[in-house]
Each structure stands twice: as C-alpha cells, then as structure tokens.
Amino acid sequence: xxxxxxxxxxxxxxxxxxxxxxxxxxxxxxxxxxxxxxxxxxxxxxxxxxxxxxxxxxxxxxxxxxxxxxxxxxxxxxxxxxxxxxxxxxxxxxxxxxxxxxxxxxxxxxxxxxxxxxxxxxxxxxxxxxxxxxxxxxxxxxxxxxxxxxxxxxxxxxxxxxxxxxxxxxxxxxxxxxxxxxxxxxxxxxxxxxxxxxxxxxxxxxxxxxxxxxxxxxxxxxxxxxxxxxxxxxxxxxxxxxxxxxxxxxxxxxxxxxxxxxxxxxxxxxxxxxxxxxxxxxxxxxxxxxxxxxxxxxxxxxxxxxxxxxxxxxxxxxxxxxxxxxxxxxxxxxxxxxxx
Amino acid sequence: xxxxxxxxxxxxxxxxxxxxxxxxxxxxxxxxxxxxxxxxxxxxxxxxxxxxxxxxxxxxxxxxxxxxxxxxxxxxxxxxxxxxxxxxxxxxxxxxxxxxxxxxxxxxxxxxxxxxxxxxxxxxxxxxxxxxxxxxxxxxxxxxxxxxxxxxxxxxxxxxxxxxxxxxxxxxxxxxxxxxxxxxxxxxxxxxxxxxxxxxxxxxxxxxxxxxxxxxxxxxxxxxxxxxxxxxxxxxxxxxxxxxxxxxxxxxxxxxxxxxxxxxxxxxxxxxxxxxxxxxxxxxxxxxxxxxxxxxxxxxxxxxxxxxxxxxxxxxxxxxxxxxxxxxxxxxxxxxxxxx
Numbered sequence: 001x002x003x004x005x006x007x008x009x010x011x012x013x014x015x016x017x018x019x020x021x022x023x024x025x026x027x028x029x030x031x032x033x034x035x036x037x038x039x040x041x042x043x044x045x046x047x048x049x050x051x052x053x054x055x056x057x058x059x060x061x062x063x064x065x066x067x068x069x070x071x072x073x074x075x076x077x078x079x080x081x082x083x084x085x086x087x088x089x090x091x092x093x094x095x096x097x098x099x100x101x102x103x104x105x106x107x108x109x110x111x112x113x114x115x116x117x118x119x120x121x122x123x124x125x126x127x128x129x130x131x132x133x134x135x136x137x138x139x140x141x142x143x144x145x146x147x148x149x150x151x152x153x154x155x156x157x158x159x160x161x162x163x164x165x166x167x168x169x170x171x172x173x174x175x176x177x178x179x180x181x182x183x184x185x186x187x188x189x190x191x192x193x194x195x196x197x198x199x200x201x202x203x204x205x206x207x208x209x210x211x212x213x214x215x216x217x218x219x220x221x222x223x224x225x226x227x228x229x230x231x232x233x234x235x236x237x238x239x240x241x242x243x244x245x246x247x248x249x250x251x252x253x254x255x256x257x258x259x260x261x262x263x264x265x266x267x268x269x270x271x272x273x274x275x276x277x278x279x280x281x282x283x284x285x286x287x288x289x290x291x292x293x294x295x296x297x298x299x300x301x302x303x304x305x306x307x308x309x310x311x312x313x314x315x316x317x318x319x320x321x322x323x324x325x326x327x328x329x330x331x332x333x334x335x336x337x338x339x340x
Numbered sequence: 341x342x343x344x345x346x347x348x349x350x351x352x353x354x355x356x357x358x359x360x361x362x363x364x365x366x367x368x369x370x371x372x373x374x375x376x377x378x379x380x381x382x383x384x385x386x387x388x389x390x391x392x393x394x395x396x397x398x399x400x401x402x403x404x405x406x407x408x409x410x411x412x413x414x415x416x417x418x419x420x421x422x423x424x425x426x427x428x429x430x431x432x433x434x435x436x437x438x439x440x441x442x443x444x445x446x447x448x449x450x451x452x453x454x455x456x457x458x459x460x461x462x463x464x465x466x467x468x469x470x471x472x473x474x475x476x477x478x479x480x481x482x483x484x485x486x487x488x489x490x491x492x493x494x495x496x497x498x499x500x501x502x503x504x505x506x507x508x509x510x511x512x513x514x515x516x517x518x519x520x521x522x523x524x525x526x527x528x529x530x531x532x533x534x535x536x537x538x539x540x541x542x543x544x545x546x547x548x549x550x551x552x553x554x555x556x557x558x559x560x561x562x563x564x565x566x567x568x569x570x571x572x573x574x575x576x577x578x579x580x581x582x583x584x585x586x587x588x589x590x591x592x593x594x595x596x597x598x599x600x601x602x603x604x605x606x607x608x609x610x611x612x613x614x615x616x617x618x619x620x621x622x623x624x625x626x627x628x629x630x631x632x633x634x635x636x637x638x639x640x641x642x643x644x645x646x647x648x649x650x651x652x653x654x655x656x657x658x659x660x661x662x663x664x665x666x667x668x669x670x671x672x673x674x675x676x677x678x679x680x
Contacts, residue, residue, distance in 0.1 A: 155523075171516070172512075172513050172516030172517050172520060172523060173512050173513050173516055174516070175515075175516035175519050175520055176511070176512030176513055176514070176515035176516030176517075176518075176519070177512050177516075178516075178519075179515050179516070179518075179519050179562055179566070180512060180515055180558050180562070181556070181557070181558055181562070182495075182558070183495075183512060207581055208581045208582075208583055209583075210583070216521070216569070217521070218520050218521055218522070222519055222520070222521070226519070229556070229577060232579070232581040233581075234576065234577070234578060234579070234581070234582040234583070234588065235576070235577060236574065236575070236576040237569060237574070237575060238574060239572070239574070241547055241548045241572040241573075241574070242548075242574040243548055243549075243550070243574070248574065
C-alpha cells in the first residue's frame with residue numbers, strides 16, 4: 001500500500017527523485033508495508049466519503065480480476081505468469097519490497113522467481129542473471145530491485161532487461177513508444193498507469209480536459225503527462241522551475257501530484273470540482289499518533305478535499321494501485337507469450 | 341528553405357500530420373525548393389526588422405561552422421562525414437527533397453550516397469539496402485525518403501535504421517531518451533532542434549519561462565515540447581482537443597506553432613513580449629502575387645509580430661534550420677565514429 005514511490009524495482013536515482021524516497025520515508029514505508037496501514041488520513045477528516053477515491057478497493061477488484069484471468073490462462077494454455085525479482089545486497093527496505101511483491105504474486109496465482117546476490121557481486125555476474133531470466137520462458141516479467149551497489153551501472157543493467165519482460169515499462173524504447181503517436185508501448189510504468197486506471201474506472205472524462213502534472217520524474221510525472229496527453233487532455237507539467245505553479249494548477253480539471261514534498265499542493269491550488277490524484281507519501285510529525293508521525297501525500301488533503309470533486313487519500317489511494325499494475329503488466333506479458 | 345514540414349526524410353503518415361504536408365503545399369514547396377524563395381513575408385510588412393529572427397542567416401552561419409569542422413575532421417582523422425539517402429519510386433516532391441539534401445551535403449564537404457529504387461521494390465529488398473548502409477563505415481547518417489509505397493511498412497523500415505545512424509532522431513529509442521531525465525538521445529529531430537537552436541543563438545531565456553507548443557506531431561510538436569521541458573521551461577502542449585488554445589497560448593513566454601493550419605495563431609493569442617517560432621508553411625491565395633499565392637506560416641505574422649518581441653518570418657525562419665540541423669546531426673555522428 002505504501003509503495004507509491006518505492007516502486008517494486010526502485011528507479012534510477014536522479015536529482016529529481018521525490019523527497020519521500022529518501023531515508024526517513026523509506027524507513028517508515030518499510031514499517032507500513034509489514035504492519036497494518038492506518039486508516040485513510042485522519043479519522044477527524046472533514047472530506048466526505050463520497051469524494052474519496054478508494055484506491056485500495058479498486059486495486060482489490062483488479063487483483064481479483066487478475067486472479068480469475070490467471071486461472072483461465074492455466075486452464076486454457078497450461079501457462080502460469082511468472083515474475084522474477086533480483087535482489088543485490090541486504091538492504092532492509094529492498095528486502096521488504098521484494099517480499100511484498102512475491103506475496104502479491106502468490107495471491108493472484110503467479111509463480112515468482114528470485115535471485116539474491118551478495119552486495120559485492122560483479123556487474124558481469126548480475127548481467128548473467130538477467131540474461132538467464134531473459135531466456136527463461138517461464139519468466140514473463142523481470143524486476144531488478146534498486147538501488148544497486150555503487151560499482152554497478154543501473155543503466156547498463158536495466159537496459160539489459162529484455163523489452164518483452166520490462167514490466168516496469170522504464171526501458172527507453174517503451175518510453176519512446178509512449179511519447180509517439182501511432183505507437184504503443186509494450187508496458188506502461190506502474191504508478192502512472194495506476195493513476196489513469198483510477199480515473200478511467202471512475203469514468204472521469206480526460207479528453208478535452210486540462211491537466212496539471214506536478215513533478216517530472218521518469219517514474220511518475222513524465223509518463224503520467226504522456227498518458228494524459230495520449231488521452232487528449234491538455235497537459236502542463238509543473239516543476240521546481242515553474243514560476244507560478246499555484247496558478248497553473250488552479251486551472252486544471254485533473255491534478256496529478258508527484259513532487260515528493262509533503263502537502264506542497266495547497267487547497268487554493270485546486271480548481272473547484274477538480275479531480276485530484278495524490279501520488280506522494282511522506283512522513284509528517286504527529287505527536288498524537290502512536291508512532292509519532294502520520295503519512296501524508298503531496299497534497300494538503302483536507303483543504304484540497306474541500307474544493308475537489310474527487311480526491312485520493314494517502315494512504316489507500318494510488319499506493320495500492322502500483323502493485324496491482326505490476327501484476328497486470330506481468331499478466332499482459334504472459335498473455336502475449338501465450339499467443340506466440 | 342521551405343522544408344519546415346517536408347523534413348528530409350518525410351515522417352510516418354499520421355492523422356495528425358500538418359495540413360501543410362498535403363498535396364497543395366507539397367507542390368508549392370517543391371517549387372520553392374528549386375526556385376529562389378520570395379523575400380520574407382510581404383514587402384509591405386509592418387513588423388520591424390529588429391523583431392525578425394533571421395533563420396536563413398543563422399542557418400548559413402551554422403553551415404559555415406559545419407564546413408570548417410568537416411575540414412578539420414578530414415585533416416585530423418582522414419574522415420569525411422557521409423549521408424545516405426534512399427529514394428523509392430519517382431515522386432516529384434521526394435526527388436526535389438533528395439536533391440536539396442545532396443546539394444547541402446556537397447556544400448559542407450560531406451560525401452553523399454544514394455540508392456534509388458523502383459516503386460514496386462519489395463520490403464525485403466529495401467531492408468537489404470538499409471542493412472548495407474548500416475554496415476558501411478563511410479555512412480554516418482541514413483535517411484529513407486518518405487512517403488513509401490503502400491505495400492511497405494514505414495515503421496518496419498525506419499526501425500531497421502541503426503540507431504547510431506538515425507540522423508532524423510525519430511527512432512523510439514531516441515525519443516525515449518529525449519523524454520527521460522538522465523538520458524541523452526544520440527540524435528534530436530531536426531526541425532524542433534532548429535527551433536531551440538534559434539532560441540539559444542538569440543539568447544532567449546528558456547529556463548523558468550512558460551512555453552506553449554501548438555501541435556503534437558511526432559516530427560515537431562512532441563519533440564519540441566520535450567526539448568523545452570529539458571531546458572526547464574513549463575510547457576503546455578495545445579492540440580485540436582484543447583478547449584481554449586488562445587488563453588493558454590496567451591500566457592506563454594515562448595510559442596512554437598506547428599499545427600499546420602495557415603495563420604491559425606492570431607495576434608491576440610500572443611502575450612506582449614513573447615517570442616514566436618512559426619514552423620508552419622502553407623500556401624495562401626494572393627492575386628497580387630505572381631504565382632497567385634504566397635507562403636504563410638501557422639501564425640498571423642503581421643498581428644502577432646505587433647505584440648511579439650521576436651518572431652520568425654515564413655519563409656526564412658525555421659525552414660532553413662531544418663537542413664542545417666540534419667547536417668549537424670550527421671557531423672555529430674561522424675565525430676562519434678572518429679572517437680571509436
């Protein structure tokens with residue numbers, strides 16, 4: 001649930017990565033991934049339930065749909081979707097993410113494969129592991145858990161993953177196809193795909209609407225903007241060098257916030273009636289909470305919720321969608337394999 | 341000069357391709373490419389010369405710079421940049437473009453290679469020609485002139501061009517790298533690259549400014565938006581489904597018009613002081629002109645010029661930059677070859 005930015009295979013570390021991916025949030029999110037999640041937002045929320053986008057419920061529905069399709073694939077084609085996860089070293093947070101992915105796979109009937117390598121493994125050895133999964137017909141998706149140790153080139157490893165098994169959708173060939181008209185990527189990155197899936201399942205109109213994407217990371221903001229653009233929204237991408245983010249955001253029918261700064265998007269940034277998708281997950285000190293903190297998004301939930309027509313809570317909004325989309329990508333890959 | 345949308349190797353035919361690439365404009369542009377171009381805009385223009393962006397002059401400067409570098413490459417590395425152009429069939433317009441490219445190559449000291457194939461050549465035969473150029477170390481850039489005959493898959497042919505020789509920059513791997521932070525494409529598509537080169541040579545600030553790109557084609561609008569975004573502009577892409585294009589355009593410090601509709605962008609769409617780059621080239625009936633028409637851009641030049649601080653004329657603005665950028669891409673490719 002708390003995997004929003006801690007996407008299965010973490011992403012290339014860039015200067016723009018959300019603050020929430022740095023150490024404190026990682027610690028917290030690891031805890032959240034093993035412990036029961038707190039109920040969405042504060043119990044004292046004044047945002048009516050009718051405005052809440054129930055990401056957890058929708059993700060559960062999707063997982064059930066996937067489980068049913070897996071049963072069919074097994075019966076009809078004697079094929080079980082398989083996801084391989086490669087873990088290098090023994091970072092506690094990475095171990096937690098790998099565990100939740102394997103658990104999610106098991107729940108929908110996927111096979112999961114894993115290779116755990118020591119932190120001092122060579123780049124060549126790791127490439128050999130990737131090559132073996134590329135060649136293994138039982139494996140339909142490959143994730144290499146990031147971050148990798150410093151002596152290994154993440155770019156080289158990620159580019160070595162077969163494009164047919166790149167269930168993260170971050171290969172430049174997939175991103176290029178996402179940007180181009182008349183092309184279709186084999187896989188769409190999981191978190192932005194989850195954002196669009198929420199809009200579509202709730203029948204939020206996208207074509208002809210204005211959209212503002214806050215943040216331009218390779219993992220969320222950029223592909224989210226491309227996905228909205230493909231659906232004929234008029235998209236503006238807002239970032240740290242934008243002179244008047246509040247004004248631009250205030251004109252948008254759809255807001256996707258993925259800047260990684262706790263509650264940066266204020267209530268008065270939101271156009272009345274807008275739909276707000278909050279990708280952020282950040283720890284905020286809260287002496288009244290048992291743990292001394294609570295999880296908040298990149299949007300000031302209470303104030304924005306007063307103006308929005310629909311809004312995702314944090315946690316329980318986008319987070320649960322990410323792993324559901326990873327499972328969906330792996331299922332799609334297996335379906336393609338069944339056709340061939 | 342008139343090649344703005346008739347990019348060297350024409351692009352995949354999509355529903356979004358600018359109207360100016362359709363038959364009438366093609367006829368005209370063929371003529372314009374062989375006959376001396378009319379002087380920029382009407383001689384009765386009220387736009388002061390100080391506001392005009394002299395694309396032709398800047399392109400001439402770039403060509404001289406390229407010629408000087410070619411001389412160095414020859415002297416130091418005994419290497420001559422080579423561009424291969426493949427022409428299928430005998431379309432008059434395609435023949436004209438191929439001729440102008442070969443002429444431009446000769447002028448800067450490149451070698452040019454050409455293969456002319458009959459209109460009924462098979463896809464397999466054409467792929468063999470591309471493969472031969474891929475393998476030929478004398479060739480640093482490959483263009484397959486589009487459109488291709490219906491029985492040949494443009495996508496399959498274009499994807500077969502080695503990414504190291506894709507001087508058009510339209511391979512999805514190049515577009516993906518253009519979209520991603522922390523990656524650099526091997527080649528940037530020529531027309532949008534020319535737009536940015538104009539802004540940079542004129543020291544127009546991009547970072548922190550707002551930009552509006554009108555049109556979202558694979559060949560101009562989309563890569564232009566990605567290039568502005570990479571330079572930290574806040575970019576909105578406007579298209580046929582945008583509800584209020586005038587309002588969005590009216591807030592932009594930089595406007596790139598590439599919608600392919602004659603004079604669609606009106607004077608009151610332009611924020612006072614904005615910089616306007618007009619990629620369009622369209623024929624407009626004009627009984628006072630010798631030929632009965634004159635060339636206009638996608639912007640109402642007179643009215644927009646009254647409000648803009650800088651504006652490109654049509655012709656003589658972006659057009660001459662496109663071939664200059666094609667030469668620059670080929671030179672870059674040769675330089676990379678010299679390093680290896």
